[in-house]
Amino acid sequence: MHAPRRTLLAATLLALTLGAQAKDPKELVIGTSAGPYADQVKLGIKPLLEKKGYKVKIVEFNDYIQPNFALAEGALDANVFQHIVYLTRFAAEHKLALSELVKIPTAPIAIYSRRHRSLDSAKSGSTVALPNDPTNQARALVMLDQLGWIRLRPNVDPVRASEKDIAANLKGVKLLPLEAAQLPRALQDADFAFVNGNYALASGLKLKDALRTERISPNYANLVAVRTADRDKPFARDIAAAYRSREFLEVTERHFADYAKTDYQLALQAGK
Numbered sequence: 001m002h003a004p005r006r007t008l009l010a011a012t013l014l015a016l017t018l019g020a021q022a023k024d025p026k027e028l029v030i031g032t033s034a035g036p037y038a039d040q041v042k043l044g045i046k047p048l049l050e051k052k053g054y055k056v057k058i059v060e061f062n063d064y065i066q067p068n069f070a071l072a073e074g075a076l077d078a079n080v081f082q083h084i085v086y087l088t089r090f091a092a093e094h095k096l097a098l099s100e101l102v103k104i105p106t107a108p109i110a111i112y113s114r115r116h117r118s119l120d121s122a123k124s125g126s127t128v129a130l131p132n133d134p135t136n137q138a139r140a141l142v143m144l145d146q147l148g149w150i151r152l153r154p155n156v157d158p159v160r161a162s163e164k165d166i167a168a169n170l171k172g173v174k175l176l177p178l179e180a181a182q183l184p185r186a187l188q189d190a191d192f193a194f195v196n197g198n199y200a201l202a203s204g205l206k207l208k209d210a211l212r213t214e215r216i217s218p219n220y221a222n223l224v225a226v227r228t229a230d231r232d233k234p235f236a237r238d239i240a241a242a243y244r245s246r247e248f249l250e251v252t253e254r255h256f257a258d259y260a261k262t263d264y265q266l267a268l269q270a271g272k
Contacts, residue, residue, distance in 0.1 A: 027055045028235060031067040033081035034060040035202030036107055036256065037222065041080060044251035048242040054235070062181055064133060071225060072096040078239055080104065081198070083220045085135045085159055097228040102240040105252045105259040106222040107197020109139050110210030114187045119147060119211050122192065124172030129186035129193035132177035134162065140194040141166070143214060149173055159219055197259075207258040216260040 028049065032038040038060050046056045059076065061067045067079040068090050082090075084100055091098045109131075111119070122128075128149075130140035138161040144150045149171040156165045163175065178186055183195045184203035195205065207213065214220070224243065226236050242248060244264050252265060261269070 025235070026053055027057070028077045028239075029057045029059060029075065030239075031059045031061055031070055031076040031079040031081070033064070033067070033198050034062055035198045036259075037080045037104070037198055040104065040251070040256065043255055044248040045239070045242045048245060048247060049238060052238055054238070064180065068094070068096060068098060068225070071098060071227060074227075077230070077235060078224050078226045080224050081222065082225065083135070083222050085219050086133070087223070087225055089135060098225050099228040099231055101224040101226045101231060101236055102243050103218075103221045103223045103262045104243055105256055105261050105265065106216055106220070107201060107207060107256075107259050108214040108216050109136065109143075109194055109196050109220075110200065110207065110213040111140075111143065111192055111194050112187060112200065112205060112210055113192045115191050116211075119192075122149060122171055122173060126171070126173045126191040127176055127189070128173045129176040129178050129183055129190040131180045131183065131194065131196065133180060135159070136180060136194075136196060137162065137177060139214060139220060143194070143212065144173075147212065221260065221262065 030041055032041055038058060041058055046058065049056050059070075061081070064082065064086065067076065067081055068087070070076045071079045078101065083106075087098060087100065090096070116122070128144070131137045138159055141150065141152065141161045141163070142158045145152045149169075150166050150173070151168040151170055152161055153165045153167045163177075176186065176190055180196050181199055183193050184199055184205060186193045192211070197207065200207065224239060230236050246268055249265050249268050252259065252261065
């Protein structure tokens with residue numbers, strides 16, 4: 001079952017890497033997950049970088065695996081789709097020299113339903129779809145614990161919680177781990193589904209329609225990643241400056257109003 005994915009990954013990396021050879025230093029290739037984070041780059045970051053003389057190409061991905069390999073291989077100059085917990089674990093597991101550059105406004109993970117108008121409708125046997133990647137699954141499990149549907153083991157690390165850490169299934173719900181990109185579709189069959197903000201918005205769901213929304217901690221704020229060796233290069237500083245700018249804050253307020261703002265954006269709002 002894994003051969004097609006490896007083949008697709010290899011083909012994608014080859015195509016991107018060939019395209020990156022002999023690249024002008026003022027040409028940037030930024031990888032994003034399809035949906036709102038791509039929109040943030042298109043609406044707010046790309047125009048600011050172009051004012052500084054860059055040519056910006058955006059490459060959209062539909063999974064959480066290829067963008068980091070493409071970045072590490074040099075096919076991308078930066079990527080925008082993940083939080084620090086995922087980046088740290090992925091980079092360690094695959095021995096990739098990748099680092100956080102700057103945090104960005106983030107759409108939270110939330111629980112949705114097309115069958116129920118309230119979480120009070122949950123009962124024994126209700127199906128709950130949730131991410132199958134470890135870091136995002138942990139977020140969903142912590143929320144389920146907060147809802148009182150399950151009880152996690154005492155003293156479990158909330159960043160590393162897994163199904164093995166469920167001490168009791170108080171509500172008797174059936175958990176259905178799925179790839180994050182498939183979770184919006186799961187709403188057709190499951191009673192409830194935890195959906196990452198980017199996939200929720202890309203599928204037409206509205207953040208305000210969630211039955212419960214995660215309060216994002218710094219661990220789960222999304223970020224721009226670059227190769228560690230590139231963190232202090234001019235292009236990286238210019239990308240970070242674009243995100244930290246008042247112009248991008250205005251784009252965030254206009255187009256991404258329901259997102260959790262970053263500390264630097266909150267400081268700009270406060271006039272500091």
